[in-house]
Amino acid sequence: MxxxxxxxxxxxxxxxxxxxxxxxxxSIKEVKELLKDSYQLEEIDTSMAAVNExxxxxxxxVKEGDTIAFIPPVSGG
Amino acid sequence: xxxxxxxxxxxAPIGKEGQALLxxxxxxxxxxGALGSxxxxxxxxxxxxxxxxIDRDYIExxxxxxxxxxxEEDAASSRAKAKAAEARLxxxxxxINVEGIAEEFDPENAELLLKDVxxxxxxxxxxxxxxxxxxxxxxxxxxxxxxGCVKSDGISLSILPGQTPCLQCLIDQLPQxxxxxxxxxxxxxxxxxxxxxxTAECLxxxxxxxxxxxxxxxxVWGRQYSSIDVVKLKDPHCASCSDDAQFPYxxxxxxxxxxxxxGRNTVQVRPGRKENVNLERLAQRIEPFAGEARVNEVLLxxxxxxxxxxxxxxxRTLIHGVEDVQEAKKLYHRYVxx
Numbered sequence: 001m002x003x004x005x006x007x008x009x010x011x012x013x014x015x016x017x018x019x020x021x022x023x024x025x026x027s028i029k030e031v032k033e034l035l036k037d038s039y040q041l042e043e044i045d046t047s048m049a050a051v052n053e054x055x056x057x058x059x060x061x062v063k064e065g066d067t068i069a070f071i072p073p074v075s076g077g
Numbered sequence: 078x079x080x081x082x083x084x085x086x087x088x089a090p091i092g093k094e095g096q097a098l099l100x101x102x103x104x105x106x107x108x109x110g111a112l113g114s115x116x117x118x119x120x121x122x123x124x125x126x127x128x129x130x131i132d133r134d135y136i137e138x139x140x141x142x143x144x145x146x147x148x149e150e151d152a153a154s155s156r157a158k159a160k161a162a163e164a165r166l167x168x169x170x171x172x173i174n175v176e177g178i179a180e181e182f183d184p185e186n187a188e189l190l191l192k193d194v195x196x197x198x199x200x201x202x203x204x205x206x207x208x209x210x211x212x213x214x215x216x217x218x219x220x221x222x223x224x225g226c227v228k229s230d231g232i233s234l235s236i237l238p239g240q241t242p243c244l245q246c247l248i249d250q251l252p253q254x255x256x257x258x259x260x261x262x263x264x265x266x267x268x269x270x271x272x273x274x275x276t277a278e279c280l281x282x283x284x285x286x287x288x289x290x291x292x293x294x295x296x297v298w299g300r301q302y303s304s305i306d307v308v309k310l311k312d313p314h315c316a317s318c319s320d321d322a323q324f325p326y327x328x329x330x331x332x333x334x335x336x337x338x339x340g341r342n343t344v345q346v347r348p349g350r351k352e353n354v355n356l357e358r359l360a361q362r363i364e365p366f367a368g369e370a371r372v373n374e375v376l377l378x379x380x381x382x383x384x385x386x387x388x389x390x391x392x393r394t395l396i397h398g399v400e401d402v403q404e405a406k407k408l409y410h411r412y413v414x415x
Binding site (some may be wrong): 005007008009011012017031043046048050054055069071072073074075076077 | 227
């Protein structure tokens with residue numbers, strides 16, 4: 001099982017900041033697709049992913065217990 | 078006056094040596110909204126020798142809840158942010174040099190503005206301008222500090238061209254349909270925390286310390302926090318920061334240019350080249366049709382066809398109450414250019 005953390009705009013869209021997802025052996029790209037389908041998170045395409053606070057690219061494969069954070073760019077100022 | 082910076086000098090990583098360095102440095106702040114104001118005030122108080130702050134907008138009542146340099150009087154007179162910021166910063170610290178420029182940061186003026194600048198602080202509210210900043214900073218090898226905030230969220234990253242990933246490495250396409258302060262709201266604390274990270278990084282850099290390679294992201298209301306090392310994101314083929322960079326956002330456009338200011342029901346129209354509009358004369362011409370037309374130090378505002386026009390001296394015009402670019406161009410030709 002994996003913990004998913006959603007930041008900024010993603011959080012509001014999904015209605016929660018944190019969720020549990022079975023993502024073991026899936027790539028970050030696949031996790032993004034999964035979240036896009038289940039929560040209509042279109043913005044996840046332009047969001048950065050971090051696994052256990054380290055940047056992870058689309059090919060990174062998730063392991064049991066990994067925490068994955070998705071951080072969209074923030075524009076206001 | 079020797080007392081002035083004593084507490085900051087007592088902070089070991091800065092010390093008297095660091096303070097002396099700060100007095101010799103030049104910081105350019107692009108945008109004088111919430112982040113620009115907060116950064117500028119901290120940097121002016123910290124004794125940065127020279128601060129240049131550029132902004133294309135003017136002060137409205139909806140700015141006062143978080144844009145700390147401005148007053149009710151500024152909003153009532155639609156004062157240009159750059160000019161009001163300059164006056165306030167000079168009042169805060171009369172021993173430093175401050176210049177406010179009421180223009181847009183664009184590919185035309187970027188080179189001149191970055192001349193002699195040690196570091197650039199991002200106080201903008203849109204990615205179009207940030208990508209221009211990024212390309213200019215990469216081209217002239219000036220470090221810059223990205224900051225963004227909306228709702229109770231904030232994000233910041235220091236970018237050292239050639240050494241750390243740039244904005245283009247991080248985000249390979251312009252984010253669309255992004256939340257803005259106008260549509261999703263914003264609270265002061267999100268501004269303050271974001272600006273605090275930016276100013277701290279700026280002070281580190283200016284006093285000879287390394288900046289962080291981590292992107293910091295937080296929600297000051299929900300108490301969420303994340304700090305991610307992004308150094309691996311540096312793209313060796315990046316269009317903006319690699320050896321064969323083309324700086325796509327520095328290409329100069331020709332003719333009339335328009336930009337939709339997202340979430341504000343406003344279109345900006347710019348003439349093909351900067352002009353020197355006689356605002357008084359334009360006001361006299363427009364007044365019989367528009368009713369009251371008001372001029373202040375850098376801009377003219379009037380109402381026409383239920384739209385609100387704000388014309389700057391260089392011809393740049395904000396038309397409020399319109400979102401369609403073609404309609405805005407028509408209005409511009411009809412009332413401003415004629």
